[in-house]
Amino acid sequence: MDWLRPSTVPAGITDTSVMNFVSHLSKTMVPSGLRSVLSALKHQALELFNIDLNAGSFCKVNQLLAAIEKASEHVPRAAKAFTEEQLSTAFTLFSDDGADLVHKIVGIIGSRSLGRISDYKSIACEDVHDNELRERFEIVIHKPVKQRGSKRHRDFEFFVTGNEERRLLKLYVSKIQAYEGQFIKNFNVKSGHYVQNMGIHGLNEIPKIFATRLNLPNPEKFSGQSWRRTGATIATNNGLSAPQLQAAGRWASNTAPNLYIEKSDVSRLQVAKTMELKLMPVDSTSPVQTSFTQDVTAAAPAIESKSSNSAETYKCVMLHEVLANHPDHFLWKSAPEHILKKAVNLMDSRGDFKR
Numbered sequence: 001m002d003w004l005r006p007s008t009v010p011a012g013i014t015d016t017s018v019m020n021f022v023s024h025l026s027k028t029m030v031p032s033g034l035r036s037v038l039s040a041l042k043h044q045a046l047e048l049f050n051i052d053l054n055a056g057s058f059c060k061v062n063q064l065l066a067a068i069e070k071a072s073e074h075v076p077r078a079a080k081a082f083t084e085e086q087l088s089t090a091f092t093l094f095s096d097d098g099a100d101l102v103h104k105i106v107g108i109i110g111s112r113s114l115g116r117i118s119d120y121k122s123i124a125c126e127d128v129h130d131n132e133l134r135e136r137f138e139i140v141i142h143k144p145v146k147q148r149g150s151k152r153h154r155d156f157e158f159f160v161t162g163n164e165e166r167r168l169l170k171l172y173v174s175k176i177q178a179y180e181g182q183f184i185k186n187f188n189v190k191s192g193h194y195v196q197n198m199g200i201h202g203l204n205e206i207p208k209i210f211a212t213r214l215n216l217p218n219p220e221k222f223s224g225q226s227w228r229r230t231g232a233t234i235a236t237n238n239g240l241s242a243p244q245l246q247a248a249g250r251w252a253s254n255t256a257p258n259l260y261i262e263k264s265d266v267s268r269l270q271v272a273k274t275m276e277l278k279l280m281p282v283d284s285t286s287p288v289q290t291s292f293t294q295d296v297t298a299a300a301p302a303i304e305s306k307s308s309n310s311a312e313t314y315k316c317v318m319l320h321e322v323l324a325n326h327p328d329h330f331l332w333k334s335a336p337e338h339i340l341k342k343a344v345n346l347m348d349s350r351g352d353f354k355r
Helices: 015-025 031-049 056-071 084-093 098-113 117-121 163-174 200-213 225-237 242-249 255-263 265-274 287-305 311-323 337-350
Strands: 128-131 136-141 156-160 185-188 193-197
Touching: 015 031, 015 056, 031 056, 084 098, 084 200, 084 225, 098 117, 098 136, 098 156, 098 163, 098 185, 098 200, 098 225, 117 200, 128 163, 136 163, 156 163, 225 242, 225 255, 225 265, 242 255, 255 265
Parallel strands: none
Antiparallel strands: 128 136, 136 156, 185 193
8 A cells, every 4th residue: 555656646535545544554653654654645645636635624634643643652762962062072083084074074064054864965066155255155955846835845045154164164175076966975085085975874874973983872872863953952052042943943833943942051041040049158258257257356355354264265255255146146056065055154144145
């Protein structure tokens, strides 16, 4: 029951037949795979028979898929992302030649474009322009002709600024033997140039290579999607707003951008700042300590006039003078017990404040 080929999609397609098709596939596919298949089916039905599977009774199909997702125990695996520090460190671990250079180029384009593998694989040499006047590289991502015109599939231009990134791009361009076709190419060891176009599999392996060089745990959890997540994380940590991130990442809704904003360092720091407790530190500059010092200084002549020959009695009298004025002072808890006991007895005998 392969409906994804034009010759096999039935002209008399109905909501019931589509629901049976989805139910059949759900026995062997995870929900994310079902959504991909259904998306392709919708495209074929609209293109071949002008049938909109999002309208009318076909809405039941989406409800069925939602129910399957809810009942499924499958947890989709999210690709891990690099931090800004990890990405900067990784660039120092790769050389500026051979395969290492193209790895750097993929890291730059992947994280700066906030794109998917299919996006930066589609970049052609003619889409990359070095604007010397404005000190930036201008790169255009072209979508396939059949996808153009919709809100989610349109050409997009992004910039690469940064002196080191521009230097690497210029170096890479100078080493491409024939500056035509796909921009991201594999390195040919024999010729010493970048000749053959890099495929999806090769692009998907590069984040794993980065993770391995950095000795990160579970490098297999890094994939082509890691660049998109890395770029979004770095952008939000540096203050990019949700609307700006949504436009840069070409998200159809603000759900994903808002999640990045919520998890960003900027957002969490703002929350922490608003919840700070106004605690008063106990140190030499605090009002209580300052008052304590002033009281001891003022009490010194009176203490000396008592002509005490005992150091312990001296401490006791000094403690008495201070505690009588500060019944909540921390010395009530920190003073030695025998000294404190004598100070209390002294206060009792003089009729001073009783603790």
